[in-house]
Amino acid sequence: MKKIIILFIVSISITSCTSDFEELNKDPLAANDVPTTAILTAAMQDLIGINSGLGYNKTFMLYSQQWAQRETTSRSLYDIASTSGDWSAWYSKGLPELVNIINLNSGNKKESYSVYGKNENQIAVAMILKAWVFHNITDTWGNIPYSETFNSEISSPKYDKQEEIYPALIQELKNAAAMIDTNASGFINGDLMYGGDMTKWKAFANSLRARIAMRMSEINPDLAKIEVADALNSLVFVGNSDNAQISFQNEEANANPLYLEFLTQSWTFVSEPMINLMNSYGSGTATNPSDPRIKKYAAPNVDDEYIGFPYGLTTTDSFNYAIDDRSLPSETVRSIDFLSYIMTYSELLFIKAEAEQRGWFGAVGDASTTYNQAITASMEQWGVDASDIAVYIAQTDVQYNATNWKKMLGEQKYISLYTLGENSWSEWRRLNFPVLNFPVAAASNATEIPRRFFYASSEASVNKTNLDQAISDMGGDTFITRMWWDQ
Secondary structure, eight states: OOOOOOHHHHTSOOOSTTSOHHHHHHHHHHHHTOOHHHHHHHHHHHHHHHHTOTTHHHHHHHHTTSEEESSOGGGTTTOOTTOOTTHHHHHHTTHHHHHHHHHHTTSTTHHHHGGGSOHHHHHHHHHHHHHHHHHHHHHHHSSEEOTTTTOTTOSSOOEEOHHHHHHHHHHHHHHHHHHOOTTSOOOSSOOTTTTTOHHHHHHHHHHHHHHHHHTTTTTOHHHHHHHHHHHHTSSOOOSGGGOEEEEOOSSGGGOOHHHHHHTTOOOEEEBHHHHHHHHHTTTOOSSSOSSTTHHHHBOOOTTSOOOOBOSSOOHHHHTTSOGGGSOOBOTTTTSTTOEEEEEOHHHHHHHHHHHHHTTSSSOGGGHHHHHHHHHHHHHHHTTOOHHHHHHHHHSTTTSOOGGGHHHHHHHHHHHHTTTOHHHHHHHHHHHOOSOOOOOTTOOTTOOSSOOSOOOOTTHHHHSHHHHHHHHHHHTOSSTTOOOTTOO
């Protein structure tokens, strides 16, 4: 599917979230009667481009040490004095379109847009995606413009505190789920994720709510318990067919970013820590890995072995390792039309297992069964044979140990979140598993593995007062300043 290009959006140079997106987008869309189905397609393609991009996602795959670099190793060494990631991209690509969908379906001309799907269902879809976007943004930077963003009367939006954003996102997802009419039409086309199936959108809203609520587990367990249980008691994912995912297209204009990278260079490898961790569950070797997902995640080297690339080397040292000797990401992962995962059934099951173990939902004794189901779902997601799944689950090292549940759930969830860079990084920050080693060759200004991105430098010139307040509230604008929930 070719991306729908909305020219007036492309022609505007946007450098800050303080730009008046609502007024820029609303009137031209209405005047030109652009179908909301086309707007949704454009938003989804923009968002997965960031979600799986070589800037945002790849950085987190490196921070979480699932990938390693052979060339240009600065991100693996945390040489990030001015790194601000895709701040402007998140605010300027996708979000404006989602806001427009909400506006057009709630404005004076909403009846004219109901031909593309029931107004309330269109609004709910946009609200769910909008909540997911802001969750990514706040978990990357901390305090962010949220409640006053896209308000045409406010040119310099305040930075909301993360502890206020989290309950707001949860409520937004509740409202969206309640708004959905599963007996009415969703988007008649243009929905690249669920094809207009509103039952699946409702399940995604509640599953995402469970993720957000669980992320508060270490800082606000009382609220987390209530919200996780409420979400899990609602309609949630029941299989991999419910996964929130969007496929890239079989064309370079809308291709998997990793595919595009490999057209010209082979710099990205599956890391040695990642493959070693996976083989630590059992007695795996380079030629016979104990975790069958290794063969799905990584490509064999020239000797048909699965060997990760050492993590955290200088470029000079990394050149001592030949490309053919180490495992690149698998051909599936770097295929032109690979999936951009947003949330999976496996992740939902890991959340459920943790909730059971904590005594927040169901029975504590059920955590072991749910843990096995989560691993199984991950393997089925990647096309592992049932017989290989059974062998893996039966290994002594894999069997659930309730006395060390954070390690077991943390490591296995981390493994299952492969290619979901921001999410695997966030879960490592929350549970502190797996144990990741600080590179010996790290940059001189780095003292630990990064916990966040710096704010975009452009914000100091357009929203300085609010930016300064946000930095003061957070305790600094550094890469080791912790999220509210990362304590």
